[in-house]
Amino acid sequence: MQYKVILTGANGAIGEGVLLQCLESRSIGEVLLVSRWHHPIKHHKLKELIVSDFLELDAYENELSGYDACFYCSESPLASLDERIGSYFMIDNTLSFASKLLMLNPNIVFSYLSKWNVDATELGKVMSAKIRGKAENALAKMIFKKLYFFRIGMVSPFPEQKNRKIGNEIIYRCYPLLKFLMPNKINTAEELAKAMIHTLITKYPQREVSVKDIRALASYQQGNVEIYNPLMHLT
Numbered sequence: 001m002q003y004k005v006i007l008t009g010a011n012g013a014i015g016e017g018v019l020l021q022c023l024e025s026r027s028i029g030e031v032l033l034v035s036r037w038h039h040p041i042k043h044h045k046l047k048e049l050i051v052s053d054f055l056e057l058d059a060y061e062n063e064l065s066g067y068d069a070c071f072y073c074s075e076s077p078l079a080s081l082d083e084r085i086g087s088y089f090m091i092d093n094t095l096s097f098a099s100k101l102l103m104l105n106p107n108i109v110f111s112y113l114s115k116w117n118v119d120a121t122e123l124g125k126v127m128s129a130k131i132r133g134k135a136e137n138a139l140a141k142m143i144f145k146k147l148y149f150f151r152i153g154m155v156s157p158f159p160e161q162k163n164r165k166i167g168n169e170i171i172y173r174c175y176p177l178l179k180f181l182m183p184n185k186i187n188t189a190e191e192l193a194k195a196m197i198h199t200l201i202t203k204y205p206q207r208e209v210s211v212k213d214i215r216a217l218a219s220y221q222q223g224n225v226e227i228y229n230p231l232m233h234l235t
Helices: 013-024 083-104 127-140 166-173 175-181 189-198 211-218
Strands: 003-008 028-035 046-050 069-072 109-115 146-152 154-156 186-188
Touching: 003 013, 013 028, 013 069, 013 154, 013 189, 069 083, 083 109, 083 127, 109 127, 127 146, 146 189, 146 211, 154 166, 154 175, 154 189, 166 175, 175 186, 186 189, 186 211, 189 211
Parallel strands: 003 028, 003 069, 028 046, 069 109, 109 146, 154 186
Antiparallel strands: none
């Protein structure tokens, strides 16, 4: 079976990495790229929808219907600097988009790009972690077929990516050393993307997907049989 997926955030380094892997995957038949800006990649699997405001989606209901999954990889470089901006991008936009997709696609699988230090209590002093915790908690109240929080650390990009910034370039060049020094704080973009894709073809048993879980889930072989392995989470 090939899946039809919606992807946001492909103009960022992490989202672009997920996009590249989706286009290469035999399990993905179509990718709808939803963004505020055009992405230069061209591919026979790829469709693009430019949306200027994620809070105003009624005009796009036909384009957003008929999908199996959403890989929500949107990020805001300013979200960590201002609580109002962070809440707008990480809570308001996310919940508006997720709600619309769930209404149009009741059986959709939703994967949300989060961070390893998310504050699910919403009581901490780190503003961005607290906001992500609020977003996760609000998403958890929605009745998705499957919902996953990918709590990433550092992510090493694909070498062919165009959206790599200086920080991403450093992570890429130092990846072997960083993986050795802090294996539970870093993944490759390939691992993250494969893990997201594999949530569609496996019975992954928990909602929160850690850095270690991403690596384990990415290593699963795709096939026609759904996989459940309770030993995956043993350390």
